[in-house]
Each structure stands twice: as structure tokens, then as C-alpha cells.
Amino acid sequence: MARRVTFRPYAGPAGGWGSARSVGTILARENVLASGALLLTRHNKVDGFQCVGCAWVKPAQPLPFEFCENGAKTVAWEITNHRCGPEFFAAHTVTELLDWDDYHLERPGRLTHPLRYDPDTDKYRPVSWGTALDEIARELRASRARDPKRAVFYSSGRCSNEASYLYGLFARLYGNNNLPDSSNLCHETTSVALPESIGQAVGSVSLADWGHTDCILFFGQNPGSNSPRMLHPLQEASERGVPIITYNPLKERGLERFTNPQSPTEMLTTRETRISSQYHQVKTGGDLAALTGICKALLEREEAGEAALDHAFIAEHTHGFAAFAAFLRAQDWDDLVRRAGLPRTAMEATAAVYARARATIGVYGMGLTQHRAGVATVQMLANLLLMRGNMGRSGAGICPVRGHSNVQGQRTMGVTEKPELVPLDRLGAQYGFAPPREAGYTSVEACEAILRGEVDCFVELGGNFVRAVPDRSLVEPAWRGLRLTVNAITKLNRTALIPGEISYILPVLGRIETDRQRTGIQSLSMEDTTGCVHGSRGMRRPASPHLISEVRLVAELGKRVLEPNPRVPWDEWCDDYRLIRDAIGETYPDTFHDYDRRMWEPGGFQRPLPACKREWHTKTGKANFLVPGSLDEDPDMPEGGHDVLRMMTLRSNDQFNTTVFGYDDRFRGIKGTRDVILMNRLDIDRLGLADGAMVRVETVANDGVRRELPGLTIVGYDIPVGCVGAYYPEANVLLPLWHYAVGSMTPAAKSIPVRVHRMDGDAARTRHGRPQATLQP
Known part of the structure; x- marks a missing residue:
């Protein structure tokens, strides 16, 4: 049935009745209206289950309904009563399903x-677990005999700490560190930038700090859609009179105003809380210049006689300030204004408010990390906080907002391509083997290796890898050349429909489902964005008796692929997950001692974060002011050419990562479609286009590859001149694989140079699964 497509500005706040209606709609659509509503009362509660969506903080004293609109959607999506069984696959070929969009692929259910x-029929056919695991193991053993580096073990941020620990151990016993994960695609920039600045790879802010801050600086993060529970501490801060200063290319409703759905008074009176006190629409790719301008304005206030810097902190706890101050003095204001796309007064106004604040939190998301100069940009935010001693102080610090629910926890457990982040000596002694020391593949490097034909086997523990990565129109054909692809997932996605020579779909338990093993029902754990570790209990009957847990899946592969090792008790671990947590405590004794008890503490238990105590685990032994080599956030952006625009990828209010819940983006006023490109009306006019016109978007890159996405409709929007926006993951076809953050290899999805061309008459739209990207002759 055709969808009605409309573009109409949304007048309401974030939250409010719009949020309530959206939750009710998806619970009804998934046929879990009553059971889902009851289950949500245990969401993010002690002795309940932890969110399967974002990684925002789980408080020690939760609200009666400690969930948000998108959290409720992810719950409904997982506990749906719809089923995708053998009869579905008997009725549809893979070729047919490849023409379905992301929503309709997941819509059939669990x-x-x-x-x-089966390549002969082009269909997936049911198989026994024994047959599947035995063949997968044979292929992994054969690839290992050829070269252990030819297998890749990917995981998404939904895996529990327990499954992640076993997965990392399995890969290293197999013989490589090829453990790319979803962190590579989003916050790897943080993991590279912050250790150099403050000596730890995660933020320094606890939930308690939000109650003591008197200034919040916000960069490139959209809480209204991506982490709505964050709006509660933001609302409380605003009501205390805390200035909240936002830098973001788009006016996001969650950073403008909020009506608390859990407040009867606000819902009945439709009262709204103002969130941002200043809102600066920085140019896409202009954050580094804007942050530099704020730092420069702060230094100028100090040199004009105002006490704007914390000299005692700088002298005792930092290194490199003199060089940084010289760098700031050398910057030209006209250049900063041009690069940031903001007036000088915007940056000076921010500095003025910041200079008066006692304790400031700096918040950021992928709007900073997914740029070519993302590492330098995050470090510039750290520089700004260090100038006033806002690190290791109550109510202050740096706060990267992670996306997927346990993307941080799996890194803590050793799912990383970086061997230096894992206690390999301790791991080797614990399990009696010599762990591999060679760095593994990042997600981008795994794609590059696949394109070179250097990978045989790709095992995916959760996620939708091919749909999420750049240049997928080049990656997809190469993916078909893999010998083995394994998709351990809960719902059908596009990656599973691009088979290698041998391809399996292995359905696993979701986090909300009860996981019964020989010793009884098991519990899991995960880590939130502030480094707190929480227990989680599954509470719903599994969608099928044929599902197994991710823990058991990894263990079964371990038994079949690896040599017997009496120190690696796969069966015992499967029977009792407490034994896995004991093993984790042995590997990481400083952090995970008494793990099984502490994970049930209200609010979770806090991982040690040295910077919070002003202990700096850096090469200098202090926090470092770091000077960027250049203020050019995107050296690949062509200079000149009035028709070249900067494209940023976006997520809608109706999606989580590559999961699309529907076609409406309520806050942006877009209904019934995702095939749009947001453009400033001045750009529409000067390029001879028209609001509502259908266009083709092409990437500007001199690498011999033609990348284009036809069939998008122009929506005139409040976005900076020279910038455009399109939805992820559809627009990933426009993102070159080599276009990533220097130092972290995080895809630079927030600043892609593109041109927009009108499509005339009956020009055909691309089919959803088949964007156009071809090698130029």
C-alpha cells in the first residue's frame, strides 16, 4: 500500500503527548500492548532488565517509568509477537528480499x-543446530590452518559483558585480534582522543555531576531521538537556571524544549521546559574552528584582566599550555568565523558564560567523532575544559554519549582490535596460551581486507555490518566472495541477505528473554556510558524454543574449533554464567572483583576512572593540552566550486542505528518517507533547484569510483548554508571507505562532499536495497 508523504514543521516539544502516542502505537503494532506495558515497568530497574537501546546512565533511584520513547520502541521490537520462521523463507527468495527496505525486512518479527x-533455490532453509555448528567449525578450522588472520569476529554493542568476554577469548585462542565492533563506527575517535588528553578512553562525568553542574556545553548530539532519558537531567538543570549552550548544525527539538511525559501536570497543561539557553547552528565540519574560537575568546578575556583561567590547575595538573596558548593567539578571527560558519560574537558569548561558571560539563556525540579531524576536535573540547580546571571536579568533566547499550562494556571485556588494551600477559597465564600480539582489523580495515580478498570467514555476533559500513556498494559484491558468513541475530537484516559461499543465520536470545541453562535462569551484565556496570535479568519467554544464548553459541564454537584446554571450561561457563564473571574478575581484578554481587548495586558499580581523581595516565603524567596540526576538519573537501555541499548523515526519531521503526521523523516534520535530502532554501534557489523536487546526489571524490544516490526529495530546512542532510544508513553509499577520522578510522559520515542534481521527468528511483555506485571507466 502506498504511503502518504508529507513535510510539515513540527510545532510540539520533545516528549509530551507525541512521545506517549508513539510508544502506544508501536506496542500495539507489535501485538504487545498489555504485556509490553507491564514489562516496561522493569526497564532499567535493579533486578530488572537493562535497556537494549542506548547506553545512557541507569540511576540508583530510577523513575517509576525509567524508559524513553526510543527505549520503549527497542523493547517492543524485541518482544514482538510476530515471527519470521521457515515458512517465511520458503515463500521468499533472497533476491526478492534484497529489494525490501530495512523496515520491512525486520517487520516479519523474530x-x-x-x-x-541454499544457492540452488536462492532461499534460506532450516537446519539443525548441530549441523550448523559443525560446518561453521570445519570452515573456521580450515581458514585457521591457512592463516588465523583470515577470519574476522565482529560484534555489535548489544552483546553482554559475559558473551563479549568469551568472544574476545575465543578469537585470541583462535590466533588473532580481528575483533572489530560497532565502536569503530561511532566513538572510536573518543577511544583515541581522550587517552592522549586525560589518560582514559571514557568520559569523566557521573550522573551525580549533573546535579552539581552550573554550565553545560553541548556539541553534536541529539538527545531527543538518540538518548531521550538524558532530557530529564537536562530539564532539571534548566529549571535550576543552568545555562545550556548548544552547537549543532540542526535545530533539534530535544535541545530546544521538552515536556516530561512522566509529569501529570506538564502533560495536562502542556507546559514546556526550555533546554538550550544559547543555540548556535555551526556549519557541518565547523566544530573544531568553533571550539578553537571559544578557547581563544577565553584566553583573550584572561589577558584583558579577567580571571578566566584556572592557573593553579593548569600548573599542577597539565602539560603543554604555553604552546596551546601560542597557537590560540596565532589564530585569525576571520578564518575561525569562516570555518565555523558562525559570527565571532557567538563564540565570545559562549566564552563569557563559561568563564563565569564554577563547574562545566562538556557533552558530545557523533557530530564530533565522525569527521576527518574528529580526534583533534574531541581534544579541543578537552582543552577547553582543562583551561578552567573542569576535569576531576564535582559537576564537571567530559561526557561522550555512547550509542548502543553495551558498546562500551564489550570494549572493557576485550572486544578490541588493539592488543595493548587487553591484559594479554594475564590472559595467557590464566588460560595457558600465547595470545597474539599483532593488531587486528578495525571495521574499516576489515572491509579493506575483504575487498583485497584476504578474508575467508566473517562471524557477526549481532549487528548489521554491511548495511552500517561505508562504500557498501563496493563492499557488498566483495562480501559474496567470502567463504563463510555467519549472522547471529534476532531479526532479519540486509547483511544476512548477502551470502558468502556458505552462509548461516543463527537466531539468538534477546536480552529481555529468560536464559535458562543447566543451573537455572542466568543473568547478564553491561556497562553504561559513564562506566557503571549493571546486572540484567531476562523476563520474557523466548520467541522460539530453537534459540540459544550468545554465550552458548560462542562456547559451542570454542569446543568445536579449538583444541581442548582444561583451563577453558566452555561447558561449565554455559551452565553457570557466574563462573564467567569469576573468570572476568581474575582477568581484571582491580575492576571486577566480587563481580556477581556488585553488579546488582543500585546504579551499578563504577569502573575506576583515574581522571575523576585527577590522576593522569598519560605519557607526561599530566592532562595534556594538544594542538591540532590544522583547523581543516575535512581536508578532502574540495576548495571552490559553489555547487559542492557538505552532507551529514542523520538518524530519524523513528529508528535506532540501522533498525528502522517506521517512516516518520516527527521532530523534523517528515512523514511517510526516508528518501529525502534536507537543504537550506538559499542553496535550493542558488543551485536552480526546487523544494519538493526529486534529485540525485553524488559524492565528489577523485578516486575513480562513482557514488550516487538517486530518488531523494528536497525538503527545504533550517540547516546552515552549504550543508545538507540525508538519512543513515541509506546514504552510506555516498561515504567513501577511506573518508575516515585521522587516527581512529571512524567513518567521517558527518561531512561528505556532494553535489545535488535534479532528476527530470520519469527518471527512475533507485530500489531501496540497490543504490548506484560503480567504477568509472
Whole structure:
């Protein structure tokens, strides 16, 4: 049935009745209106289950309904009563399904049986677990004999700490550190930038700090859609009179105003809380210049006689300030204004408010990390906080907002391509083997290796890898050349429909489902964005008796692929997950001692974060002021050419990562479609286009590859001149694989140079699964 497409500005706040209606709609659509509503009362509660969506903080004293609109959607999506069983796959070929969009691929519901791709019929057919695991193990053993580096073990941020620990151990016993994960695609920039600045790879802010701050600086993060529970501490801060200063290319409703759905008074009176006190629409790719301008304005206030810097902190706790101050003095205001796309007064106004604040939190998201100069940009925010001693102080610090629910926890557990982040000596002694020391593949490097034909096997523990990565129109054909692809997932996605020579879909338990093993129902744990570790209990009957847990899946592969090792008790670990947590405590004794008890503490238990105590685990032994080599956030952006625009990828209010819940983006006023490009009306006019016109977007890159996405409709929007926006993951076809953050290899999805061309008459739209990207002759 055709969808009605409309573009109409949204007048309401974030939250409010719009949020309430959206939650009710998806619970009804998934046929879990009553049971889902009851289950949500245990969401993010002690002795309940932890959110399967974002990684925002789980408080020690939760609200009666400690969930948000998108959290409720992820719950409904997982506990749906719809099923995607063998009869579905008998009715549809893979070729047919490749023409379905992301929403309709997941819409049939939860996968129920293990499946093997049959190339003769082009269909997935049910298979027994024993048959599947035995063949997968044979292929992994054969690849290992050829070269252990030819297998890749990817995982998404939904995996529990327990499954992640076993997965990392399995890969290293196999013989490599090829453990790319979803962090590579989003916050790897943080993991590279912050250790150099403050000596730790995660933020320094606790939930308690939000109650003591008197200034919040916000950069490139959209809490209204991506982490709505964050709006509660933001609302409380605003009501205390705390200035909240936002830098973001788009006016996001969650950073403008909020009506608390849990407040009867606000819902009945439709009262709204103002969130941002200043809102600066920085140019896409202009954050580094804007942050430099704020730092420069702060230094100028100090040199004009105002006490704007914390000299005692700088002298005792930092290194490199003199060089940094010289760098700031050398910057030209006209250049900063041009690069930031903001007037000088905007940056000076921010500095003026910041200079008066006692304790400031700096918040950021992928709007900073997904740029070519993302590492330098995050470090510039750290510089700004260090100038006034806002690190290791109550109510202050740096706060990267992670996306997927346990993307940080799996890194803590050793799912990383960086061997230096894992206690390999201790791991080797614990399990009696010599761990590999060579760095593994990042997600981008895994794609590059696949394109070179250097990978045989790709095992995916959760996620939708091919749909999420750049240049997928080049990656997809190469993916078909893999010998083995394994998709351990809960719902059908596009990656599973691009089979290698041998391809399996392995349906696993979701976090909300009860996981019964020989010793009884098991519990899991995960880590939130502030480094607090929480327990989680599954509470819903599994979608199918044929599902197994991710823990058991990894263990079964370990038994079949690896040599017997009496120190690696796969069966015992499967029977009792407490034994896995004991093993984790042995590997990481300083952090995970008494793990099984502490994970049930209200608010979770806090990982040691040295910077919070002003202990700096850096090469200098202090926090470092770091000077960027250049203020050019995107050296690949062509100079000149009035028709070249900067494109940023966006997520809608109706999606989580590559999961699309529907076609409406309520806050942006877009209904019934995702095939749009947001443009400033001045750009529409000067390029001879028209609001509502259908266009083709092409990447500007001199690498011999033609990347284009036709069939997008122009929506005139409040976005900076020279900038455009399109939805992720559809627009990933426009993102070159080599276009990533220097130092972290995080895809630079927030600043892609593009041109927009009108499509005339009956020009055909691309089919959803088949964007156009071809090698130029």
C-alpha cells in the first residue's frame, strides 16, 4: 500500500503527548500492548532488565517509568509477537528480499530457527543446530590452518559483558585480534582522543555531576531521538537556571524544549521546559574552528584582566599550555568565523558564560567523532575544559554519549582490535596460551581486507555490518566472495541477505528473554556510558524454543574449533554464567572483583576512572593540552566550486542505528518517507533547484569510483548554508571507505562532499536495497 508523504514543521516539544502516542502505537503494532506495558515497568530497574537501546546512565533511584520513547520502541521490537520462521523463507527468495527496505525486512518479527543459505533455490532453509555448528567449525578450522588472520569476529554493542568476554577469548585462542565492533563506527575517535588528553578512553562525568553542574556545553548530539532519558537531567538543570549552550548544525527539538511525559501536570497543561539557553547552528565540519574560537575568546578575556583561567590547575595538573596558548593567539578571527560558519560574537558569548561558571560539563556525540579531524576536535573540547580546571571536579568533566547499550562494556571485556588494551600477559597465564600480539582489523580495515580478498570467514555476533559500513556498494559484491558468513541475530537484516559461499543465520536470545541453562535462569551484565556496570535479568519467554544464548553459541564454537584446554571450561561457563564473571574478575581484578554481587548495586558499580581523581595516565603524567596540526576538519573537501555541499548523515526519531521503526521523523516534520535530502532554501534557489523536487546526489571524490544516490526529495530546512542532510544508513553509499577520522578510522559520515542534481521527468528511483555506485571507466 502506498504511503502518504508529507513535510510539515513540527510545532510540539520533545516528549509530551507525541512521545506517549508513539510508544502506544508501536506496542500495539507489535501485538504487545498489555504485556509490553507491564514489562516496561522493569526497564532499567535493579533486578530488572537493562535497556537494549542506548547506553545512557541507569540511576540508583530510577523513575517509576525509567524508559524513553526510543527505549520503549527497542523493547517492543524485541518482544514482538510476530515471527519470521521457515515458512517465511520458503515463500521468499533472497533476491526478492534484497529489494525490501530495512523496515520491512525486520517487520516479519523474530527469527525462530537456524537457517542455511541454499544457492540452488536462492532461499534460506532450516537446519539443525548441530549441523550448523559443525560446518561453521570445519570452515573456521580450515581458514585457521591457512592463516588465523583470515577470519574476522565482529560484534555489535548489544552483546553482554559475559558473551563479549568469551568472544574476545575465543578469537585470541583462535590466533588473532580481528575483533572489530560497532565502536569503530561511532566513538572510536573518543577511544583515541581522550587517552592522549586525560589518560582514559571514557568520559569523566557521573550522573551525580549533573546535579552539581552550573554550565553545560553541548556539541553534536541529539538527545531527543538518540538518548531521550538524558532530557530529564537536562530539564532539571534548566529549571535550576543552568545555562545550556548548544552547537549543532540542526535545530533539534530535544535541545530546544521538552515536556516530561512522566509529569501529570506538564502533560495536562502542556507546559514546556526550555533546554538550550544559547543555540548556535555551526556549519557541518565547523566544530573544531568553533571550539578553537571559544578557547581563544577565553584566553583573550584572561589577558584583558579577567580571571578566566584556572592557573593553579593548569600548573599542577597539565602539560603543554604555553604552546596551546601560542597557537590560540596565532589564530585569525576571520578564518575561525569562516570555518565555523558562525559570527565571532557567538563564540565570545559562549566564552563569557563559561568563564563565569564554577563547574562545566562538556557533552558530545557523533557530530564530533565522525569527521576527518574528529580526534583533534574531541581534544579541543578537552582543552577547553582543562583551561578552567573542569576535569576531576564535582559537576564537571567530559561526557561522550555512547550509542548502543553495551558498546562500551564489550570494549572493557576485550572486544578490541588493539592488543595493548587487553591484559594479554594475564590472559595467557590464566588460560595457558600465547595470545597474539599483532593488531587486528578495525571495521574499516576489515572491509579493506575483504575487498583485497584476504578474508575467508566473517562471524557477526549481532549487528548489521554491511548495511552500517561505508562504500557498501563496493563492499557488498566483495562480501559474496567470502567463504563463510555467519549472522547471529534476532531479526532479519540486509547483511544476512548477502551470502558468502556458505552462509548461516543463527537466531539468538534477546536480552529481555529468560536464559535458562543447566543451573537455572542466568543473568547478564553491561556497562553504561559513564562506566557503571549493571546486572540484567531476562523476563520474557523466548520467541522460539530453537534459540540459544550468545554465550552458548560462542562456547559451542570454542569446543568445536579449538583444541581442548582444561583451563577453558566452555561447558561449565554455559551452565553457570557466574563462573564467567569469576573468570572476568581474575582477568581484571582491580575492576571486577566480587563481580556477581556488585553488579546488582543500585546504579551499578563504577569502573575506576583515574581522571575523576585527577590522576593522569598519560605519557607526561599530566592532562595534556594538544594542538591540532590544522583547523581543516575535512581536508578532502574540495576548495571552490559553489555547487559542492557538505552532507551529514542523520538518524530519524523513528529508528535506532540501522533498525528502522517506521517512516516518520516527527521532530523534523517528515512523514511517510526516508528518501529525502534536507537543504537550506538559499542553496535550493542558488543551485536552480526546487523544494519538493526529486534529485540525485553524488559524492565528489577523485578516486575513480562513482557514488550516487538517486530518488531523494528536497525538503527545504533550517540547516546552515552549504550543508545538507540525508538519512543513515541509506546514504552510506555516498561515504567513501577511506573518508575516515585521522587516527581512529571512524567513518567521517558527518561531512561528505556532494553535489545535488535534479532528476527530470520519469527518471527512475533507485530500489531501496540497490543504490548506484560503480567504477568509472
